Amino acid sequence: MDADILFKQSIEDKERFWKEQAKEIDWFQFPEQILCQDKNDYPQWYADGKLNICHLCIDRHIEDGYGEQTAIIYDSPVTDQKKTYTFNQAKEEISKFAGGLVSLGLKKGDTAVIYMPMIPQTLFAMLACARIGVIHNVVFGGFAPHELVVRIDDCKPKALITATAGVEIARRIPYLPLVEKAIELAQDKVDHIIVYNRQLVDNQHEMFEGLIDYEELVQKSEPADCISVESTHPLYLLYTSGTTGKPKGIVRDTGGYATALKFSMKYIYGVEPGETYWAASDFGWAVGHSFSVYGPLINRNTTIIFEGKPIMTPDAGTFWRIISEYKVSTMFTAPTAIRAIKKEDPNGELVKKYDLSHFKKQFLAGERCDVATLDWFAEHIGVPAIDHWWQTESGWPMLGLMTLDDQYKIKRASAGKPIPGYDIKIFDENGYELDAHQEGYLIIKLPLPPGALLGIWNDNERFQSSYLSQYKGYYFSGDGAIQDEDGYIFITGRVDDVINVAGHRLSTSEMEEIVSSHPDVAECAVVGIDDELKGQIPFAAVVLKNGSPITEKDVEKDIIRMVREKIGAVAFLKNAMVVKRLPKTRSGKILRKLIRTLLDRKDFQIPSTIDDEKIIEEIQEKINEYRA
Numbered sequence: 254m255d256a257d258i259l260f261k262q263s264i265e266d267k268e269r270f271w272k273e274q275a276k277e278i279d280w281f282q283f284p285e286q287i288l289c290q291d292k293n294d295y296p297q298w299y300a301d302g303k304l305n306i307c308h309l310c311i312d313r314h315i316e317d318g319y320g321e322q323t324a325i326i327y328d329s330p331v332t333d334q335k336k337t338y339t340f341n342q343a344k345e346e347i348s349k350f351a352g353g354l355v356s357l358g359l360k361k362g363d364t365a366v367i368y369m370p371m372i373p374q375t376l377f378a379m380l381a382c383a384r385i386g387v388i389h390n391v392v393f394g395g396f397a398p399h400e401l402v403v404r405i406d407d408c409k410p411k412a413l414i415t416a417t418a419g420v421e422i423a424r425r426i427p428y429l430p431l432v433e434k435a436i437e438l439a440q441d442k443v444d445h446i447i448v449y450n451r452q453l454v455d456n457q458h459e460m461f462e463g464l465i466d467y468e469e470l471v472q473k474s475e476p477a478d479c480i481s482v483e484s485t486h487p488l489y490l491l492y493t494s495g496t497t498g499k500p501k502g503i504v505r506d507t508g509g510y511a512t513a514l515k516f517s518m519k520y521i522y523g524v525e526p527g528e529t530y531w532a533a534s535d536f537g538w539a540v541g542h543s544f545s546v547y548g549p550l551i552n553r554n555t556t557i558i559f560e561g562k563p564i565m566t567p568d569a570g571t572f573w574r575i576i577s578e579y580k581v582s583t584m585f586t587a588p589t590a591i592r593a594i595k596k597e598d599p600n601g602e603l604v605k606k607y608d609l610s611h612f613k614k615q616f617l618a619g620e621r622c623d624v625a626t627l628d629w630f631a632e633h634i635g636v637p638a639i640d641h642w643w644q645t646e647s648g649w650p651m652l653g654l655m656t657l658d659d660q661y662k663i664k665r666a667s668a669g670k671p672i673p674g675y676d677i678k679i680f681d682e683n684g685y686e687l688d689a690h691q692e693g694y695l696i697i698k699l700p701l702p703p704g705a706l707l708g709i710w711n712d713n714e715r716f717q718s719s720y721l722s723q724y725k726g727y728y729f730s731g732d733g734a735i736q737d738e739d740g741y742i743f744i745t746g747r748v749d750d751v752i753n754v755a756g757h758r759l760s761t762s763e764m765e766e767i768v769s770s771h772p773d774v775a776e777c778a779v780v781g782i783d784d785e786l787k788g789q790i791p792f793a794a795v796v797l798k799n800g801s802p803i804t805e806k807d808v809e810k811d812i813i814r815m816v817r818e819k820i821g822a823v824a825f826l827k828n829a830m831v832v833k834r835l836p837k838t839r840s841g842k843i844l845r846k847l848i849r850t851l852l853d854r855k856d857f858q859i860p861s862t863i864d865d866e867k868i869i870e871e872i873q874e875k876i877n878e879y880r881a
């Protein structure tokens with residue numbers, strides 16, 4: 254395989270290239286039409302093709318004689334449980350749960366919200382929806398009720414599927430009080446709430462009226478078959494942070510996605526069917542969808558559901574224990590997880606306890622990976638650590654390396670080269686393509702390849718303005734980047750209000766909306782500052798209303814609590830500093846980048862548009878006082 258030739262073919266003869274790739278999966282009706290445009294001139298792949306992704310993940314492997322292969326391994330150090338499911342067993346669970354959903358009246362095109370922890374029933378629920386054409390929306394279990402409300406009101410689910418609790422190391426997180434609150438606050442009324450009772454403690458007092466027991470529903474239901482859906486039928490919605498307070502419901506198709514994932518498993522991750530592949534991400538993120546569920550199962554890999562943390566469950570050797578115990582060949586995690594392990598086990602003592610002889614490659618994504626972490630990995634683990642770049646919107650890697658035949662070359666600090674299908678360019682503000690080594694905006698020439706987003710749920714205007722209106726004919730990624738003379742790309746970070754906290758994508762605008770709602774706050778700016786462990790953490794600079802009697806300590810405490818209550822603990826806003834005024838341009842725009850640079854104590858240039866230069870010194874003094 255020559256990666257450069259493959260890339261060239263994917264750009265110069267797209268339809269032929271992606272027709273060939275589509276043959277790698279099983280269709281109920283193979284598409285005649287490979288690429289066409291929707292009414293807004295946005296590309297649609299395989300429009301007249303028909304398939305079912307649950308069939309590709311489960312039933313097809315059984316038909317091929319692999320029913321007794323382990324499909325799923327559940328390993329939960331936090332509850333001291335381990336369990337495996339073969340493809341046959343998974344089919345039994347999924348088809349009966351799908352039958353249960355049908356018996357409740359759910360049908361193709363309806364939506365269902367899944368708010369669950371890292372347990373097999375979450376995966377079953379996703380695939381059960383896919384089996385009957387119900388569009389799922391998985392909500393990260395660490396989000397607070399407000400986040401659930403936003404999603405319920407936007408996608409109007411017929412059913413909400415949840416569990417009694419999640420477990421954070423030793424802390425039980427009861428979900429039902431959160432669900433009850435969300436249901437109370439949501440304008441849309443959900444018809445059915447299905448609860449998987451984990452029976453971790455006596456939780457009867459947490460139950461509320463009208464809940465449907467997951468296990469009972471499965472037991473009493475007849476299995477449902479996979480229905481045939483159009484390639485462009487939405488498989489799921491996944492909400493992600495944008496530049497306003499309201500998350501965007503990214504719509505994923507079925508046929509393009511299945512094709513792209515099959516391609517990824519083979520060429521990017523280089524995994525053979527039958528191997529164990531582990532993406533240690535929560536189901537609530539894009540990685541969890543694409544590479545804990547759909548990608549590995551389509552490729553007939555055994556996937557691992559890990560309920561725990563890389564450290565403290567019970568120690569920083571837990572990743573290596575799992576890799577060794579289940580003979581994992583390929584793993585995917587966020588650099589923050591490796592940084593956490595490195596901090597606990599700097600000399601790699603825990604690594605030595607395990608046999609990692611089956612381990613071939615480590616993939617990293619979700620945030621920038623620092624070279625010190627790569628060095629630690631190389632010294633102590635000894636398998637290649639391969640950075641690659643993508644977004645919820647793409648659903649699969651856009652930058653990376655084609656590792657199928659091991660003929661790839663890693664350049665440290667680079668997220669790799671454009672993946673076939675992604676015609677990536679670096680543009681300046683005026684839409685001119687930049688030369689090598691110049692920093693600019695990473696943009697992608699349309700059409701995006703199969704699997705990338707179909708749009709934003711019920712909001713075409715926002716879809717156009719978020720991604721397509723900046724440069725006509727191109728997708729705007731929101732990331733800055735530099736390309737070198739060999740075509741390797743280095744991501745320099747977001748160019749908007751999105752930040753990445755421990756691999757979790759969050760919006761500073763959303764946090765600003767919450768902080769501004771404090772009765773004593775006149776205005777505020779929330780920025781992402783550098784953090785050694787989490788990559789970035791949010792920091793709030795607030796101006797109090799004139800005459801407000803509140804103390805700086807109290808307002809900080811309130812803000813921390815409010816963000817935790819509204820978004821969830823993952824937002825990790827732990828610092829709020831009171832300032833007399835915020836630096837602004839003469840036209841009144843807050844200079845957030847300047848605030849961030851000052852907080853990071855980095856060199857800065859005084860923006861030419863600044864209203865009053867004196868404010869820089871004022872803020873620097875305040876930072877010194879705050880940090881003292």
Ligand code: COA
Nearest residue numbers: 394395421534538540586587589590618619755756822823
């Ligand atoms: N449910 C409830 N609370 C949760 C949660 C969940 N699912 N996940 C995290 N939280 C809480 C944590 O308990 C913590 O609470 P605290 O401040 O009260 O202690 C807070 O949110 C911050 O969590 P986090 O930043 O995730 O730190 P952590 O120490 O719990 O975990 C990592 C560290 C590295 C394991 C974790 O951040 C991680 O796995 N990140 C990778 C994310 C990822 O996979 N992204 C996808 C791209 S690859």
Ligand code: AMP
Nearest residue numbers: 618619620621641642643644645744758
């Ligand atoms: P998400 O949609 O949650 O996957 O987050 C996508 C964002 O994470 C991207 O727009 C980048 O800003 C960041 N990101 C993802 N992967 C990488 C990477 N390998 N290097 C740098 N940033 C990354």
